Amino acid sequence: MTTVGSTSSASGIDPATMASQLVAAERAPTDTRYAATETKINAQVSAVATLRSAFSSLTLAMNALNSKSTTAARAVSLGSTTAGFTATASAGAATGNYAVEVISLASAQxxxxxxxxxxxxxxxxxxxxxxxxxxxxxxxxxxxxxxxxxxxxxxxxxxxxxxxxxxxxxxxxxxxxxxxxxxxxxxxxxxxxxxxxxxxxxxxxxxxxxxxxxxxxxAAADAQIKVDGVLKKSASNTVTGLIDGVTFNLSAASPGTTVQMTIANDSAAQFAAVKNFADKYNAAMAAIASTTSYDVATKTAAALNGDAMVRGTTRQLRDILSGNVVDLKAMGISIAKDGTLSLSQSDFTAAMSKDGSALTRVFGSGSDTMVGKLTTVLKGLTDSGGLLDSRNDSLSIQTKKLDAQKDALDTRMAAAEARYKAQFTALDAMMTRLQSTSDFLTQQLKKSSSDD
CATH class of the missing domain: 3.30.70 (Alpha-Beta Plaits)
Structure with missing residues (x-):
């Protein structure tokens, strides 16, 4: 008698092992196909998430750019390092030069x-x-x-x-x-x-x-400050209302001494916002490139290679920037062949000094500005119910369909394994009976020969 696995029989057949091996061989091609499909779907889900993250970051950068706090940012400079006061100007404060005199400080009794x-x-x-x-x-x-x-x-x-x-x-x-x-x-x-x-x-x-x-x-005393000869008294050393949008913080009195104060466009803050936009735009271009690339050496395509939605988005973004290339160049912003942006801070600062309204024309809010047009495109992608949501919904449906197919395969293979096991069990029983009959006949023949 032969022992195979955990099953002993005269035939040497292990029904469970043989049934399992047959099922494994039968389902292997389908498992391979399903695994490839699952890998493809997961890669596309990851690629869509990469694009959404990049486009959302770009949107935030554009929102910061087209807000008044950026397009109308103001910087205050003083003609003396010992002015006896500091000043801050909110967005949109009138630009110009002012003569400031701190006559006295406020004090509490x-x-x-x-x-x-x-x-x-x-x-x-x-x-x-x-x-x-x-x-x-x-x-x-x-x-x-x-x-x-x-x-x-x-x-x-x-x-x-x-x-x-x-x-x-x-x-x-x-x-x-x-x-x-x-x-x-x-x-x-x-x-x-x-x-x-x-x-x-x-x-x-x-x-x-x-x-x-x-x-x-x-003694109780009021702060007194003059701007261009106009007097303002205040119970606090923080003085507002003298110039719209400007707050003075007084620290030392110098009666009879005037200090020049200049309010101008804050080109440094504006450049930082534009650079952040350029960085996020370049990151979006990199995300598109990584999700649509094709490796010639390995003949491997990225998850969204050839995808119509991504191709259309790329074309729209590049067309919008190309339509503003003259204004961008005037601000020291150039577009490379691969669509990425680069900036020159010195050219940007010079351009803002020459024409501060250029920033609003390109990066301000409104449907006709470059940022306004980019915002429309990105909203169509990232808003609830947009193209990226639709793509995710499609991939989710594909995933559910694949899961159902895998469940159905498991059910079919379980039934096939049970059927194969029953068939091999029956074959084992039949072969065991035949072996027993053969053994009996052999014994009878030997006995007959010995009797003769």
């Missing part, structure tokens, strides 16, 4: 009380009325909170972190209650009066009619 023996010294009871700006606080001082600490806490609670803040400063002479205006300018000067007391709170008063009360440590 600070008051200090006379010295008390300690921070826990009882001052008195009554009501403190504290005024600043258009606000009037009423602070009750009772026996429970009539120390400097209690009064400080009561003032801060009433103010709620706005307008005025109270603190305690302790020196060699004793403890002082200090009131600080949280907003600069004369309009926010502090006044303090007392009522309902026996005169004990007089040491904490300040303002018209008050005597022997708090001392002014820092």
């Amino acid at each position: 600070k008051l200090a009380s006379p010295a008390f023996a300690s921070r826990d010294t009882a001052v008195g009871t009554g009501t403190l009325s504290i005024g600043y700006g258009s606000t009037q606080l009423s602070v009750d001082v009772t026996a429970a909170n009539n120390s400097l600490v209690g009064i400080r806490d009561a003032i801060n609670k009433a103010a709620g972190g706005k307008g005025v803040a109270a603190s305690i400063v302790t020196g060699d002479d004793g403890a002082h209650l200090v009131l600080t205006s949280l907003d600069g300018g004369t309009a926010n000067a502090i006044s303090v009066s007392a009522s309902g007391d026996n005169g004990s709170l007089a040491a904490l008063t300040y303002g018209a009619g008050a005597s022997g009360g708090m001392t002014e440590l820092t």
Whole structure:
């Protein structure tokens, strides 16, 4: 008797192994075809994702380009490194030269009380009325909170972190209650009066009619700045509204000294945005090239080689740029034979100095600009329901169809394996019976011969 695998029989047949081998041989060509189809579909899905990423990045770069913050970007330069101020200009601020004079800085008022023996010294009871700006606080001082600490806490609670803040400063002479205006300018000067007391709170008063009360440590003052001789006062050292779109930050006063300030196109920021666009455009061209290439040496085509959608998109992009080649060249932007872009910053800066509106004509928003036309093409590709979505939907359908075919093949092969196994089992049984009959007849013949 012969043993094959885990099955023993007189015939030497292993039904399970033979059935499995037959099925493997039968399904191998179909498995190979399905694997090739799956590889092709996956390659196309990956290629479409590559294009979508590149086109989305290009769209973002174009959105940044055609926004007013780029096309109308402004830069501020000062004629002195010790101007006593800095300035920023928002997009669209009027360009030009201005004479700026910082006359004075804004300051917040600070008051200090006379010295008390300690921070826990009882001052008195009554009501403190504290005024600043258009606000009037009423602070009750009772026996429970009539120390400097209690009064400080009561003032801060009433103010709620706005307008005025109270603190305690302790020196060699004793403890002082200090009131600080949280907003600069004369309009926010502090006044303090007392009522309902026996005169004990007089040491904490300040303002018209008050005597022997708090001392002014820092006077309230307004910032004063002139631009081309026009005066502007401000409660803050951050001054707006003097020139539309321009914010001044004052740091030092120099009355009688003027500094030249120039507001011009911010060509550096504009160049950075254009370069980012060129980089993303070149990356999109590289993505198209990599997904449509053909390797002559290996005779291997990329996933989207010869694809009509990609060919059409490439043609549209190149046609749009070619239609603006004169304006692009004038800004120092050249188009290579492979469709990629290169820039010269010096030529770009010179062009912007000569004609700042050129940037808007090419890279501004609007359906007639180069970027506007590119945006229309890319929206048709990347928007929901666009060409790339349609291609993904098609590939998804192909994947589902292939999965169904693979499932059907598994079902057919499982049935075939069961059928083959049953047939080989029956053959094994028949051959075992024949072997038994043969063995019996051989024994009978031997016995007959020995009897003779």
